[in-house]
Amino acid sequence: MTSRLEDIARRKQALIDKAAAERADLARIYSEIKSPLALGSTLLGIGRALKTHPIVAAGVSSFLVSGYGGKLLKSTSELLKLWYLARPLWGWWQKRRSQKSEVRSQEIKKS
Numbered sequence: 001m002t003s004r005l006e007d008i009a010r011r012k013q014a015l016i017d018k019a020a021a022e023r024a025d026l027a028r029i030y031s032e033i034k035s036p037l038a039l040g041s042t043l044l045g046i047g048r049a050l051k052t053h054p055i056v057a058a059g060v061s062s063f064l065v066s067g068y069g070g071k072l073l074k075s076t077s078e079l080l081k082l083w084y085l086a087r088p089l090w091g092w093w094q095k096r097r098s099q100k101s102e103v104r105s106q107e108i109k110k111s
Helices: 002-052 054-110
Strands: none
Touching: 002 054
C-alpha cells in the first residue's frame, strides 16, 4: 500500500513539474507574440480615433501640409535611428527578464 501511495505521489510531482514547465513555455511564447500585437493595436487605435473624429484628422492633415510635417518627419527619423541603436539592448533586457522568470518558476517548483 505504501509503495502504491509513493508511486502516486511521484506521478503527481511529475505532473506538477510538467505543468510548471508548460506554463513557463507559454509565458515565453506569449511575451514574444505580445510586442508586435501591441504596436498593431496602437496603430489601430490611432486609426479609429482619426476615423471617428474627422475634425482632428483634418487638423493633422493641414499640419502636415503646412510644412511642419517635414520637421516632424525629420525628428521622427532621428527617433528611429535611436531605436535602431537601442534595439539590441532591448532584446538583451527581454531575454534577461525571461531568464529571471524561469529561475523564479524553478525556485517555486523546488519549494
